[in-house]
């Protein structure tokens with residue numbers, strides 16, 4: 001069986017390249033012929049058609065939606081599918097897709113898209129956001145990643161400053177769940193939660209490992225397992241990392257779903273071979 005692993009065209013090193021290497025290793029142990037390619041290759045797909053080299057399974061390690069849809073047109077079977085990836089790429093779209101699915105999420109307010117650089121601040125809307133969520137509240141860019149687009153807003157003045165700075169970028173506002181700087185990263189493969197780790201960051205309210213957070217062993221209970229497996233199923237994900245926030249009363253809130261989650265830290269902390277589980281899923285289907 002041939003498996004293509006696709007990386008972003010411009011990515012040269014870092015965690016995503018390491019992840020491709022781990023997946024290649026585990027896929028090859030299971031007998032697959034693996035090629036790691038850059039999505040520059042998609043220039044070969046013209047009018048949705050390409051030669052038979054694309055009619056294979058593909059682990060798509062990029063967030064480039066158009067490239068993913070092109071690969072599917074060319075006959076590739078993507079892990080994750082282009083649609084699932086698209087739903088996770090935009091945090092507001094993920095939220096909308098999960099609404100009504102019985103999954104508890106922090107109270108979230110959609111910020112209307114703005115196309116006009118000189119548009120005045122929507123003061124009534126912003127006052128309503130503060131009244132509804134209380135301060136501090138969380139502001140997120142819909143396309144942020146590794147914690148870089150997530151901000152804590154202390155008061156109305158800071159909210160106005162945030163809105164003026166980011167009004168031309170899609171964003172949302174969210175209830176701040178405490179204790180700060182901690183969440184649980186759950187890895188779901190083939191519909192099953194296979195491991196989870198608590199992430200703790202003492203120096204920032206964002207627990208991302210890239211911002212100084214570290215992983216600790218953690219066992220998800222039945223409720224957290226069901227929440228994550230349900231979310232992965234609703235979004236149509238074969239593989240994902242789901243961030244769950246736990247408040248002081250033990251209530252669980254789904255924070256975010258990563259269709260392309262890194263797994264090196266979770267493998268180390270949980271002692272689970274995540275790459276192998278993912279490879280087994282790809283080979284078995």
Ligand SMILES: Nc1ncnc2c1ncn2[C@@H]1O[C@H](COP(=O)(O)OP(=O)(O)OP(=O)(O)O)[C@@H](O)[C@H]1O
Pocket residue numbers: 106138140144145146147148149150174175176177178180181182183205206207208243245255256257258
């Ligand atoms: N509503 C919230 N209340 C408290 N903490 C939050 C909230 N939202 C996010 N955080 C903290 O900020 C971190 C980063 O937020 P989030 O996971 O939404 O974005 P991201 O990590 O930048 O996205 P990606 O995982 O796609 O890179 C979370 O792991 C969590 O620690």
Ligand SMILES: [Mg+2]
Pocket residue numbers: 146147243256258
């Ligand atoms: Mg996250």
